[in-house]
Amino acid sequence: MLNEQTKRLNLPYIMPSQAQKHITHNESLQRLDAIVQLVVKDVVATPPGDPVAGDCFAITEQAAEAWTQQAGKLAFYQDGDWIFLTPQAGWHGWFLRDQSLRIHDGKTWASFDPLKDITSLGINAQADDYNRLTVRSDASLFNNIGAGHQIKVNKNGAGDTASVLFQTGWSGRAEMGVTAGDRFEIKVSADGSAWASALTVMPNGAVLSPNRPVARVRPASDLLTSASVQQTGFDDPLFAQGGFALGAVVVNGKGKQLLVPTSGPYLISLSVEATASSAFTVGVMIDGTSRIVGRKGSGTALTVAYLNEGDRISLDHTGTAKVDFSDSRTELTLVLL
DSSP states (O other): OOOSBOTTTOOBOOOTTOSSHHHHHHHHHHHHHHHTTOEEOEEESSOOSSOOTTOEEEEOTTOOGGGTTOTTSEEEEETTEEEEEOOOTTOEEEETTTTEEEEEOSSSEEEOOTTTTOSOEEESSOOOSSSOEEEOSSOOOOOOSSSOOOOOOOOSSTTSOEEEEEEETTEEEEEEEEOGGGOEEEEEESSSSSEEEEEEEOTTSOEEOTTSOEEEEOOSOSEEEEOTTOEEOBOSOSEEETTOEEEEEOTTEESEEEEOOSOEEEEEEEEEOEEEEEEEEEEEEETTTEEEEEEESSEEEEEEEEEOTTOEEEEEEEEEEEEEOSTTTSEEEEEEO
């Protein structure tokens, strides 16, 4: 046998016809006891004053005293003396001082963090190249470390989107975040394809509700002499959003019914301007049968009423009057509260 030591750990072999073979054998055991399940007590330059058998230290470049010329090695205390071992690339050990796992890279001990610079992480789930962080859990908790806590979603440029998407069966149903132009927006969808903006906050703080049901309507006739028990509908709205639309022509009258798009409480404002030839009132009717607010003579009547999706809104008249339906005269405004 040409070699007297093992290749990697330099453990001495027991040679043929060797005297006191137990010395060689015990030296190998000492080295194995130091290296296997390596635990390093500290990283220091000089030996401690009261070492305990089994203590192991990593020696710094400033090695001195009994460790002079042993820089970079491991010092293992056994049987009242120091054994010096040269770590190799790939050796790993637990460092007690900072409670960390370190791996030797051939030159020094480097901290090992299995989560550092990983490209993807799946927790109880499989991550992929797009969803690089995937969590499958009943809940996720982000707690403070003593004060507040922030969750940050960063986008590259103002034209990009940074958002949180809520899904049903992997199909989008709601989304909130900072969209193009750095507006904060909340959107909803019934099918994951067509989206409606529910709330938009502009960078200057202005809050918009682009799909909040709002309508301002009046009949197209500029001047109408209304007869008692006659109903009046509306023509093209002066303003409408949130799904307000015109339906069928009112019975025994002019104009079309206004269709309510969403159930909820509405603020209703009826403005009337007319020249009466006798006592008269103008009222707001639901489905042609139920009056929810009325105005006797010229002026404005306000009320709050609960309207249902699909309700048909029209005006009704009692008495006889010449009603002015020109712009900003007689008109109806509805706003979902």
